[in-house]
Each structure stands twice: as C-alpha cells, then as structure tokens.
Amino acid sequence: MRRFATLVFLLLFTIPFGVSISGCSKKTAAVFCNGGDTGPVVGQVATINLQPKIFGISLNFAQIGQVSSPAAIDCKGTAVTVSGYTYATFLPNGQPDMTIADVQPTTGRLCAGTWNRNTGGGIADFTTCNPTNKSGTVYVVANGNGVSSNPLPIFIHPVVTNVTLGALSTDCVHDPATNCSPAAFITQTSTCAQTTNGNGCCAVPVPPPAAAVPATGCVSQFVTSQLAARVLAGDGANISCQVGHLSYAPQTASVVTIDQNGVATAQQPGSTVITANIANAGSSAGFFSTCPPVSIALTATVGTGNSTSVTVNPNNVQPINAVATDTNGTVLTGLALNFESTTPTTIPAASAASVTPVFPGAAAITAVCQPPTCNPSPFNQIGLFGNGKAITSNPVLVTAPGVNSTNLYIASTNSFYLVPVDFTQPQLGNPVRLPYQPNSMVISNDGTSIYMGSSFELMTFSATTNSIGAQDTTVPGTVIAISPDGTTLVITDPIRQFVYLYNTKGSIQTQYGGVATHAVFSPDNSTVYITLGDYNSSTGVTTPNNTLLVHSTFTGWYQTTSSQSTSDVAIGVPSVGAFFGGNPTTARSYCPVTTIVGGAAPTTSSTTTNLFYPDAGVLGPQTDRIATTNDGLHLLGATVTPTPTLTDLAIGVPASSTAAAAPGLPIAACPGQTPITTPQKFTTNTVFTGALPGVTASAITGVFPTSDSKIAFVAYQGSGAVVPTYTPQPTGAGTLSSIPLSTALGTPIAPIVGVVSADNQTFYAGTTGDNAVHLITKQSDGTYKDTTTPLAPKLPDVNGNIVAPNLLVQKPRKSTS
Numbered sequence: 001m002r003r004f005a006t007l008v009f010l011l012l013f014t015i016p017f018g019v020s021i022s023g024c025s026k027k028t029a030a031v032f033c034n035g036g037d038t039g040p041v042v043g044q045v046a047t048i049n050l051q052p053k054i055f056g057i058s059l060n061f062a063q064i065g066q067v068s069s070p071a072a073i074d075c076k077g078t079a080v081t082v083s084g085y086t087y088a089t090f091l092p093n094g095q096p097d098m099t100i101a102d103v104q105p106t107t108g109r110l111c112a113g114t115w116n117r118n119t120g121g122g123i124a125d126f127t128t129c130n131p132t133n134k135s136g137t138v139y140v141v142a143n144g145n146g147v148s149s150n151p152l153p154i155f156i157h158p159v160v161t162n163v164t165l166g167a168l169s170t171d172c173v174h175d176p177a178t179n180c181s182p183a184a185f186i187t188q189t190s191t192c193a194q195t196t197n198g199n200g201c202c203a204v205p206v207p208p209p210a211a212a213v214p215a216t217g218c219v220s221q222f223v224t225s226q227l228a229a230r231v232l233a234g235d236g237a238n239i240s241c242q243v244g245h246l247s248y249a250p251q252t253a254s255v256v257t258i259d260q261n262g263v264a265t266a267q268q269p270g271s272t273v274i275t276a277n278i279a280n281a282g283s284s285a286g287f288f289s290t291c292p293p294v295s296i297a298l299t300a301t302v303g304t305g306n307s308t309s310v311t312v313n314p315n316n317v318q319p320i321n322a323v324a325t326d327t328n329g330t331v332l333t334g335l336a337l338n339f340e341s342t343t344p345t346t347i348p349a350a351s352a353a354s355v356t357p358v359f360p361g362a363a364a365i366t367a368v369c370q371p372p373t374c375n376p377s378p379f380n381q382i383g384l385f386g387n388g389k390a391i392t393s394n395p396v397l398v399t400a401p402g403v404n405s406t407n408l409y410i411a412s413t414n415s416f417y418l419v420p421v422d423f424t425q426p427q428l429g430n431p432v433r434l435p436y437q438p439n440s441m442v443i444s445n446d447g448t449s450i451y452m453g454s455s456f457e458l459m460t461f462s463a464t465t466n467s468i469g470a471q472d473t474t475v476p477g478t479v480i481a482i483s484p485d486g487t488t489l490v491i492t493d494p495i496r497q498f499v500y501l502y503n504t505k506g507s508i509q510t511q512y513g514g515v516a517t518h519a520v521f522s523p524d525n526s527t528v529y530i531t532l533g534d535y536n537s538s539t540g541v542t543t544p545n546n547t548l549l550v551h552s553t554f555t556g557w558y559q560t561t562s563s564q565s566t567s568d569v570a571i572g573v574p575s576v577g578a579f580f581g582g583n584p585t586t587a588r589s590y591c592p593v594t595t596i597v598g599g600a601a602p603t604t605s606s607t608t609t610n611l612f613y614p615d616a617g618v619l620g621p622q623t624d625r626i627a628t629t630n631d632g633l634h635l636l637g638a639t640v641t642p643t644p645t646l647t648d649l650a651i652g653v654p655a656s657s658t659a660a661a662a663p664g665l666p667i668a669a670c671p672g673q674t675p676i677t678t679p680q681k682f683t684t685n686t687v688f689t690g691a692l693p694g695v696t697a698s699a700i701t702g703v704f705p706t707s708d709s710k711i712a713f714v715a716y717q718g719s720g721a722v723v724p725t726y727t728p729q730p731t732g733a734g735t736l737s738s739i740p741l742s743t744a745l746g747t748p749i750a751p752i753v754g755v756v757s758a759d760n761q762t763f764y765a766g767t768t769g770d771n772a773v774h775l776i777t778k779q780s781d782g783t784y785k786d787t788t789t790p791l792a793p794k795l796p797d798v799n800g801n802i803v804a805p806n807l808l809v810q811k812p813r814k815s816t817s
Helices: 002-024
Strands: 047-049 057-060 064-066 071-073 086-090 109-111 136-144 152-157 160-165 224-226 229-233 247-250 256-258 263-266 270-278 281-290 293-302 305-307 309-311 318-326 338-341 361-369 396-400 405-411 417-422 440-443 449-453 458-462 467-472 478-482 488-493 498-503 507-513 515-521 527-536 541-552 556-561 566-571 577-582 586-589 593-596 608-611 625-628 634-639 645-653 684-691 696-705 712-719 722-727 735-740 751-756 762-767 773-778 807-813
Touching: 047 136, 057 064, 160 270, 247 256, 247 281, 256 270, 263 281, 293 309, 293 361, 293 396, 318 361, 405 440, 405 762, 440 478, 440 807, 449 478, 478 515, 488 515, 488 527, 498 527, 507 541, 507 556, 515 541, 515 566, 527 566, 577 625, 625 696, 634 696, 634 712, 645 722, 696 751, 712 751, 712 762, 751 807, 762 807
Parallel strands: 057 152, 160 281, 309 396, 566 625
Antiparallel strands: 047 071, 064 109, 086 136, 136 152, 160 229, 224 263, 247 270, 256 263, 270 281, 293 305, 293 318, 338 361, 361 396, 405 417, 405 807, 440 449, 449 458, 458 467, 478 488, 488 498, 498 507, 515 527, 527 541, 541 556, 541 566, 566 577, 577 586, 593 608, 625 634, 634 645, 645 684, 696 712, 712 722, 722 735, 751 762, 762 773
C-alpha cells in the first residue's frame, strides 16, 4: 500500500512537471531570405568578400604578404561571424597552383613563391618563403561555412627597383607602361588580348579617360589627366604589365586628387611628389604641377563698382574681392590666400577676404599666395613651372575716418621705471618699477602685451593691468621686433652671439648665430628680414656689417651678404621684398633666382637650385634709417653722413613717351621660367634729397611716416630743438620742413625717439634737454604743431637724476568724448 501511494505521488507531481516542460519548449523558426518557407536562411553566410577585390595584391619574388580579413555577410547584408577560414591559390583557369604564389591555408599569409612544408629539423611549416622566380597572376579564395569568397588577384613579379611617371604608352610591345597592363582593363568594358613577346602586356593600351599628364608643363585647376608609370626590375627589364594595379598618392594632398584608376584632378596651385604604391611599399614615382596664379586682382566694392581705394567707417565690414588667374588664364577658386594689412592695429585684414576697421587710421590691404600654404612645391623643385614661389596682389588702400584716444607707454634705457599714460584721464599714470633697466621695448598689435629686453632677462608687461607679467632669464638681450600676430619676437643676445625667434608663450622657436641690429616681419608673419652687426664687448657697441639674415616658414634660415654694411631694414608695400639702409641703399626681392639643373628645358623630372632673396637692383643714396609709406610709393631715408639729409626714393616706373607710369613695386608672378630666371628688379628714382633744416645730428634714430602716407617725422641724436618733417607727393618731390619744439617744460635739445598715433593725429616725441614727451598734433588746416603742453614722465636713473625718455610705444583706445 505504501509503495502504491509513492507511485501515485510520483505520477501526480513528476509526470505533469515533465509534461509541462516539453509542452512549453519552442524552437526559433527559421527566417528564409525569400520570405517563404524554403531556401537560404537569414543569418547564414551568403557572401564572403576579400579586399581589394578588383586591384588585388602585388608582391616581389620571395616577398611575404597577408590577405586581408574576409568579411562574411548574409543575404540581407548583415555581418556574420565565421569561426575560421581556409585559403587556397588557383590559376586563372581554376586549377590549384602553389608554384607562383602560395598561401598558408588557415591564416591567409602569402608567399611570392612556395612555403616550406615538412622541412624537418624542427622547422615549422609556413615559416620560409622559397622563391620560385615565376612571374604571373594567381587568385586566392577563402572558404568559410561552406561558402567561397571572390577570387583575389595576386600579382607576382621580379623585385621592383624603379617606378617613373611618364607619358602614356602607345606601343605596348616595345615601350609598355601601366596603361598596357591587364590590370588596367579590369574596370573596362573592352578586353585584353595579350602580346606574343611574353611581357605580359595587352596588345593595345587601355583607352584613357583623360589626356596624359603633360611632361613639360602644369595642369590648370579641375582639369583631369591620366597617370601612367613605367616599372623596372633590378636588371632593367620593363615589368609594367606584371605588377598589377598601382595606387597613387600625392605628398601634398591639396595639389591634386587621384582616383583608383590613376586619373589625377588638379586642385589648388602647387606641385607635389607622387608616390606609387606597389608590392606593399611606396616609391617616389614622379611630380605633378597644378598651375600657379600669375595675377591676383584685388578690389573693394564701392557703390555699384569696384575700386582700389575705399573709405570705411570703424566697425563696418568691407568685402574685398580677389580674382586670381593661372598661367593658362583659368580663374582659380578656393585659394588659401593670406590677406595682409600694413596697419593691423587699426585695420586688420580678415582671412575671409574682408576688412573691418576697429579704430580710425589707414592701411594698405594685399592678398598673397604664399608657400607653403598656397602654391607649395618640393624644396628641390622650387620655381619649376612657377610653383613654390609667392604671388602678391595689388594693394587696396583703406581709410577709416575719425579720431581715437591713445594709451602711451614711456620708458628709458637709463631708468627702472615705466610710465603709462591714458589720454582719456587728466593725469599721468603711476610709474611702474621694472625688475631691470630695459634696453628695448615693443608692443603687440593687439595692444595687450609689451616686451622689454634687458641684459638679464626678457620682461613682459601687461598693457591691460599695467603690471609686470612673465620674466624669462633664458633670453637676455635686445628685443628687435615683434611679428604682426604677436606670437614671435626677434631677440638678439650680443654676449652669446645669437639671434632668437622667440615664441611669446615662453620658448625659443629657433636660433641662429650672430648679433642683430634691426628686423622687420612681413605682414603675414611668414618671413622676417634681419640685419646683423659686429659687437664690441669693450664698448658695448654693435657696428652694422654686410650680413643679412632671413627666416621663412617655407625655407627656414637663409644667410646672405651685401656689398656694403646695412644699417636698417624696411618691408616693401606690398611685401614682395625688403629695402636696406646703407651706402648705397639697396633692396632684396622675395622672388628666388631659379636654375634648372642641367640647363635643359624644364620637364616634370627636372630639379632646381635657387638663389633666395636676390638683389633687386636698387642703388639709392646713403641712408642710416629708412621707412616705406603705406601707399607703396616711397622709400624715405635719412643719414648724418656727410650732413643730416633726408632722401625720397619714388618706387615704380615713371611715365615715358612710350609707356604710362607703373607706380609701386612689381606684383603678380615672379619672373618667368627659363633655364635660369632673371632676378626681379625694383625700380626707384631719387625725387628728393635735402638737408634736415636746423639740425646738428650724430645719429638718425628713426623715420616715422603716418599710416596715411601724408607726412613723415625724423628723430635724431644731436641738437636743433626741431622735429624735421617731410610731406611726400604722389609724383615728384615732396616738401621738407621742421616743427619747433615747445619750451613749456624747459629747453628741448633733440627728439631722440618717436611714435605716431594710430589715427595719425599726433606724433609723440621723446626729447633730450627737457626730458619730456612732446605732442606734435595735427591742426585743422592739416599741418602739425607742438602747441600742447608736453608730458613730464620724470623717469629717474639709479642716482635719482631725471633722464630722457627714449623708449615709446602706443596703442589706440576709444575716445570718451
């Protein structure tokens, strides 16, 4: 009875439980690709892809390669995981073959020959690729889950030693190129009938989709060209048809784009090396040139027309129109032009081809196609077809009317103090004690930072908080210049005999041996011209010598010499070069003199040598200090030898009986290409030379034109108690005059330093004698006079004696009235 009860219990509980499990269990129903109830199932492998499926893999004899990982998908295109693949090689007729190329069956590792198998001696299989030196094409197929991949072509050939871009082949038997290769026909509708001489080529070349890249010239923007290469083995044999499909890549991607068929489309001006990828390695194969601009026409929209001069109120946007054409007359688009302003403090130029004055003033705006950002080239091909050289537009003169106030900063090389002056306030600012006596002072164009050199450190002064900022003891010396964007200082250390390009964030960018005397940056910050001198450690005096130094972001440091000592440097307007003070006054062009190596007519395989910053043919009267005017028409200079004299060199070609005048510096493209290009010349004419009235001077300390090019002031060491002025004219001689200095604070002797306000309303002159700063202000009739009471900064030396202010910088600020 007990056994029966137990059996009943098991039947009641065990059996129903088991029944409930089997009754509720379900199996996922198969989903068929066709939506029906038979056929391939979603989630099962339908296709296996091996890449690059069309162009395959190229291998030298005995080279080891690797098949790319297969990609398996189902009938819906969804990726499917395959636990493992097997690989095999086949001839084009489908027969298995391991004598041309072999593949490791489980990993897809390739051998251009035959893998070792069953070698013995403990040597693992598939570790040594034994060359068979058999050329040909085989196909690798991967199999997984019962599905085979597409056949992947493998091209086996002798070791490639040279790949050269050139003309398309028209004779596939005797002069084959890659356009004769069977691989070139893979994407074509036509078929390849091979030659009978065994070179592996098609009997006729593939029809090209575009003309061949010219061998003796450049290609205009957006024009397509077909690349072709000749591939040679070590014994010199042409194996262009055995290596499979070549892929090409430009070293400079902005110059040209190249598709999978080797069709090159010219993009931005410039030239570049083309690399051909073959046998899993890149080889420099040739050169491609997109035609450079030969002219850039710059205008401003005025009403319904365009003009090269415009008046724009502060804070108003003025669009600038730039039209660039290349050597074939094609209008270029999308150029990476640098828009430059000669007065970025008041009228900065935007990269978006517009001008928005922030303060009243005047400026010349130019556009430059400047390597390496525009029209670049390999260094050994600078000048080939015009690439690698800068092209500058005509200037557009912009005037922003009105007046502004000024923040003036006054210091002395003989005092530890700096006095800030805010002309919106009724009194001078409080003197600021400096760590050391400054020997130089510059201000950034944005007006935020003042940099002062000293024998012990570089001092940074905040012009927004009127306080000392960073101090850097690693760069003692003199601050010679600051770049327009405020990021780079030129500092020279006469003790260590170095010239530094110093990043204002606190590090030396680069350095060069020598002692600098003067320096000037191009408006786009890319180039700085530096004059050097000989330092006398016993006297502390640096005497100018004949060494010139240039640093460019494109070519780096470049040192050259002139035939005489150079005493000063001024940038050209536009910045196509620089002028140098000395006896005589000279100039250098930014257009290098290019020589085609070998002297033959240039081709895409030519190389060049260049003489950078060549002499521009200017031989002007002696000058000690020089300055160019913003209108680009004058180089003004002054000297004390043999007597204090001012000179006006008019820039440009004067009118003649057969030709109209061509004022200003040469613009557009550098001189054209021949086996040796001719140097670019700057034409100047001395239109005025005159003695500085009432001046006895031992040195000229500066020539200061206003930004509107209407007047220039001269500072000097000596005596005379006047400020010499010169009013240039668009053509012909100007007028030399002088302004008596005010005696309101004592007896002035000489203006030893000066700075012009941004709105050209005031010339601030630091003077000896009364140790003051005089305000030479513009009157209602347009003349300048010293009628305002001078400033008395009262800078003390270490003994408490008041010294002359010989360091001045200014920045504009908005007027409060």
